[in-house]
Amino acid sequence: MRAPLRWVLWDVKDTLLRVRASVGEQYCKEAERLGLSLSHEEVNAAFRQAYRHYSSRYPNYGITQGLDGQSWWMGVVQDTFSRCRVQDPALLKTLAHNLYHNFSNAENWEVFPDSKKALESCSSLGLKLGVVSNFDSRLEGILRVCGLLSHFSFLKTSEEAGVAKPNTAIFHQALQKCGVPAANVAHIGDHYVNDYLTSRSVGIQGFLLDRKNEHNQHDVPKEHRLSSLVELPSRLQQQVD
Numbered sequence: 001m002r003a004p005l006r007w008v009l010w011d012v013k014d015t016l017l018r019v020r021a022s023v024g025e026q027y028c029k030e031a032e033r034l035g036l037s038l039s040h041e042e043v044n045a046a047f048r049q050a051y052r053h054y055s056s057r058y059p060n061y062g063i064t065q066g067l068d069g070q071s072w073w074m075g076v077v078q079d080t081f082s083r084c085r086v087q088d089p090a091l092l093k094t095l096a097h098n099l100y101h102n103f104s105n106a107e108n109w110e111v112f113p114d115s116k117k118a119l120e121s122c123s124s125l126g127l128k129l130g131v132v133s134n135f136d137s138r139l140e141g142i143l144r145v146c147g148l149l150s151h152f153s154f155l156k157t158s159e160e161a162g163v164a165k166p167n168t169a170i171f172h173q174a175l176q177k178c179g180v181p182a183a184n185v186a187h188i189g190d191h192y193v194n195d196y197l198t199s200r201s202v203g204i205q206g207f208l209l210d211r212k213n214e215h216n217q218h219d220v221p222k223e224h225r226l227s228s229l230v231e232l233p234s235r236l237q238q239q240v241d
Contacts, residue, residue: 003183005205005239008122009174010152011189012133015209016115017146020108023047027080030099034091038084046083050076060164061136069136069159073100104138106145112211118229119151125233125240131155132174132187134164134194153177165194171202186236188226192217196224205239207232 010016019026024044031038054076058065061072074096081092102108122129129152133139136159143149156174158164165171171187178185182203189195190209199206208215209226226232 002239003181005127005186005236006180006184007128007130007178007186008236009130009132009171009178009185009187009199009204010119011187011191011195011209012131012135012139012143014190015112015188015195016119016148017109017111017142019103020110026102026108027077027095027099030095030102031081031086034095036086036091042084043080047076047080049083050079053079060134060158060162063159063162069138070100073103073136104141104145106142109142109146111146111148112229114229115148118232119148121233122236123151125237127236127240128153128178130174130177131157132165132170134158165191166198168198168202171199171204175202175204186239188229188232192220196220207235 022040022044024040024047027043027047028038028040054072058067058072061067061069077096077099078092081095086092086095119129131139131152131154133156135157137157139157140149140155143152143155154177156170156177158170161170161173163169175182175185183205186205186207187195187199188207188209189199190211192208192215196206196208207224207226208220209229211227213227215225223235
């Protein structure tokens, strides 16, 4: 007999909310405010290169190398604009500072239409909710301004945990917070490896959210797939005492 469900853990970005406009658009908007004229396409391409470089050289915000989320992201922003031929150190620093703080604002994030109802439905089933997210320390503030924070008993970010998904240690830290065995916990996320495979590897009941029907992995049975969070409460209800 399957263990009764007690907790639901959530990924955040691209599961509950998403960036409202492309990075190129948002970076160009701030650059324009400071007198620069750059194309969205150029900035998007530069950002992808800078992000890949920093992620490879300083994984998980460079926590083990003396960085933190803010210094890591400011480095990514400055590297992005440097690749677009912006050379003034003071201007690069101002852009990085402003954009880091801009992404804490609600207007830069879009909560998916099914998110709040799904969270409320899970709580009404008597389930406790937590977050396990590859995110920096801004997450609490972002969830607050987006009206989602009150649903959660705890947040476990990769910056705070010192490890990022797919490292299973972040899920073990979350399970300690839950205070119940993994079999009593579910996890919802949009990433096949980070969310689905990693949560299931530690015994958590992982569900893969596939809003755009993009995941074609054959080892994800249909009962583990969600095309919308609307489908979630009925799946979980079967597993609650």
